[in-house]
Amino acid sequence: MDRQAYSQLEQQITPKAPLGLNLLKAFVTGGFICVIGQAIMYFYMYFFDFTERTAGNPTVATMIFIAMLLTGFGKYKRIAQFGGAGSAVPVTGFGNAMISAAIEHRTEGYVLGVGGNMFKLAGSVIVFGVFSAFVVALIKTILVKFGVVGW
């Protein structure tokens, strides 16, 4: 069997991801995590001195705290197996990426292991976020300077 014929056979036999089901699971999981976020946000707004604008920061921090507990007790990977992107895309997934790396590399010591590897997975998100934000903001600032658009 040559490579091409094998490649076709491989495509046939390898099971396709059940797209509809995966999308539904991602929708429900992601939606549910955002609902929890909304509830935490209201909590900070009603019980503390936060506005709708400023409640976002403590909400994110609390969500990552929950992600720490779920990751540490080995539950987050199960949620992820079910929810796919539904658990990866929310900020809890970002937290899970950093926390799982920190736990994993603890055996190499706190400086080289935990410190050095914490951003192993999440680092690229920060890098691309910062760089794209820089480019976007730079373009917009220049456009504003030349009077093409307003703030």
Add this chain to the structure above:
Amino acid sequence: MVARGVIHFGSRPTIRAAAVAAGPTEKKKSPFSHQFDRLYDSDLCGQKTNEQAHRQLIEDVCDLALNKAGKTISDADYLVCGDLVNEMTPSNFAAASTGLPYVGLFSACATSTSALSYAALLTEAGAASLVLAGAASHHSAIERQFRYPVEYGFQKPQNAQWTVTAAGIAAITPHEPGYPSIVQATVGRVVDYGLTDPLNMGAAMAPAAFDTFRRHLEAAGREPEDYDVIITGDLGAIGTELFRKMATEAGYTVEGERWRDAGKEYYGGDPAFFSGASGAGCSAAIYFSDVYNRIMDGEYKRALLMATGALLSPLSFQQGESIPCTCHAVELVMGEGENG
């Protein structure tokens, strides 16, 4: 005329004993666990790190194999084994603690059979009266190296495989009646069909398995029906199906109980492990427990062990390279008289 890569062992070295040690997931989930010689309740096997646990598995299984053979470490001449951790440090440390002359072999998950054939060569050459040969893997130590941190959440597809925590060691001696003899080994070529998905290793390895399978049978002048069992290493459910399709298309009759795959059977087809088990310890654990026991019980007279290995690294994968694969075959025969 000698077929390329095929070794006939005229002296018929024997596997005098074989032993397996495995981790807690195996204890709970593997239908073969009652045949394993030692099962741990903790992934750490009483050590501080996964890598130390990995080494502990190898050390323990060496002791177990020696015990079962009725020998001590001072009777052994060589240790031939390997694992999947960078530079095979678990095997290296285990070799240090045994104090044996040591050859570390890397054939990824095909190490169980490459170690067997290397040990048989040492024996055939008259260089050894007892060789410990085998392979091992430790789930957490391997996952974090090849994929993601163990607790990182990502959705594994149906074709993913689960790296086992297990070590298997066989004690090879010059021919002794009443034990399985190694009569032929086929050294695998590296076959690369251009597959790139590291979560579909079974599919990447199947062509390598078929290549070695055909070369081995041609050199032996045998048909699949001559074997009581033809057991591949860790193709998993998907790789096994592909391997059988390739064999069928080449005109071999693929049916019956004799066609097995260690990875597919390792966790009893539990869907929590997707396509099945993988890892260097997977084939070693099944070959050196279930298959060995069945040979000793007389159920199998002639067995073909074909451990498969995907020879990738995280670096080669990230650089966009395909997955080169290999498969090493070893033929075991029980009983005297007939030539191998």
Add this chain to the structure above:
Amino acid sequence: MTASFLIAFVVGGLICVIGQLLFDVAKLSPGHTLCLLVVSGAVLDGFGLYEPLIDFAGAGATIPITSFGNSLTHGALQEAEKHGIVGVITGMFEVTSSGISAAILFGFIASLLFRSKGRP
């Protein structure tokens, strides 16, 4: 208030559906997918589109990682408005430091408390 939960559920869920499509259809790795979403968030804020989404969906828009890109751009633009071009560089983390600082803090605490468990 019930409506706001429902909107957060639907909008947050839909952003995750986009992520799942990138996983399953575009065959991107989790890393590539998340980077793409962050960049999308940053670009959307450049067009002034993400803040209205937050006003509409609340946590449905602030919890997905796209919000991180949005906050970075937003911080940069806020500072640029005050200090010109230099603000683009200095302002990025003005709005969004809580996610990263929380992840670093809890990541470190987790490494003190937990071990990984190789179970399915």
